Amino acid sequence: MIKKISETYSDILIMTQRDVRRYFRLPQLLITNIMLNVVLLLLFNYVFGGAIQTGGVAYIQYFLPGFLVQSVVFGSTQTSIGISEDLSKGLIDRFRSLPMARSALLSGRVVADVLRYLILIVLMLGVGYAVGFRFQAGLIPALSGIMLVVLFGKATKFLELSNMM
Numbered sequence: 571m572i573k574k575i576s577e578t579y580s581d582i583l584i585m586t587q588r589d590v591r592r593y594f595r596l597p598q599l600l601i602t603n604i605m606l607n608v609v610l611l612l613l614f615n616y617v618f619g620g621a622i623q624t625g626g627v628a629y630i631q632y633f634l635p636g637f638l639v640q641s642v643v644f645g646s647t648q649t650s651i652g653i654s655e656d657l658s659k660g661l662i663d664r665f666r667s668l669p670m671a672r673s674a675l676l677s678g679r680v681v682a683d684v685l686r687y688l689i690l691i692v693l694m695l696g697v698g699y700a701v702g703f704r705f706q707a708g709l710i711p712a713l714s715g716i717m718l719v720v721l722f723g724k725a726t727k728f729l730e731l732s733n734m735m
Contacts, residue, residue: 581670582678584674586678586682593682607645614637631706634694639722641690649679649683653679662675695716
């Protein structure tokens with residue numbers, strides 16, 4: 571049976587809400603990820619920033635973009651852990667028996683993760699701005715770079731999740 575597009579979006583929204591609620595019920599998942607990244611950003615910037623020659627450009631200008639990619643990729647392990655828990659508890663099998671779109675399981679998780687990534691990136695950019703990071707090319711390239719980081723984080727997870735499902 572092929573579902574209507576509006577029903578599929580409704581299923582995706584419900585699964586996204588389920589995954590977002592998890593962060594409200596277990597705030598340590600989000601807070602730990604954010605605090606670890608803030609501490610690592612400050613540590614690497616101030617400890618190693620003076621040891622690396624950057625030719626007069628602030629070290630944070632080189633470090634923060636790569637660190638954002640690393641943070642998103644390492645933070646995406648929560649996706650795998652969540653799906654693994656759902657599989658081990660039999661929840662995925664229960665969802666598959668419901669009259670819902672099959673794509674909603676993974677799509678809801680993806681949307682929730684994108685929201686989490688955006689929160690992390692905005693906070694990391696805020697800390698980066700506090701220590702001297704500045705976008706040099708303007709708003710559109712900056713937003714494009716942020717979206718590229720999010721897409722990179724999801725691309726690495728799609729490969730892993732396709733092997734799990």
